[in-house]
Amino acid sequence: IVVMQSPATLSVSPGERATLSCRASQRLRTNLAWYQQQPGQAPRLLIYDASTRATGVPARFSGSGSGTEFTLTISSLQSEDFAVYYCQEYNNWPPLWTFGQGTRVEV
């Protein structure tokens, strides 16, 4: 499975809405997760099963989609949201899941 994220870089102002896309080469049902990675830090789980927020994730983060098209939306960007975001599929077998190449959200 190939997982493609777009855009590679998204320039957004604080308070604006950000929409990130993840597209898969095969149907994934809703077996997709999103992660946030701040510079110099480990990734953090944001969304799993395409639309379920992980524990402690603010409500401004939402995920949607199924099949081959998925979206991560950040409704009103805060300063701490400027980071790299990765999607990851977990529908394939054997379980050697694929990450997208990442979207950098910058000011």
Next chain:
Amino acid sequence: EVQLLESGGGLVQPGGSLRLSCAASGFTFSNYAMAWVRQAPGMGLEWVSPISGSAGDTYYADSVKGRFTISRDNSKNTLYLQMNRLRADDTAVYYCVRAIGDIGYYMDVWGKGTTVTVSS
């Protein structure tokens, strides 16, 4: 508090070996699949190898198959990655992760990572 603490990274020559360890705390280790994920400098994430909670099931990325071995000691709450015949393209930060699902689907807890550098 749920924590994962990796150790064992370092500088190694091509062809050499390293063993990474990951000490888990704050949860019932044997109830969870675990995995290693790596990130080469300036690059994205790569799923390397998962292992089921019972250690009965393991899988490997094609890039490491036959060279790396994942294992766990549930009595010590520790995950391992034995890396042999290391190559320059194995240079990366290696993250220990807790994975949800019998063999691990998505990763809800990440360690801070340990750096492996393969260079002469």
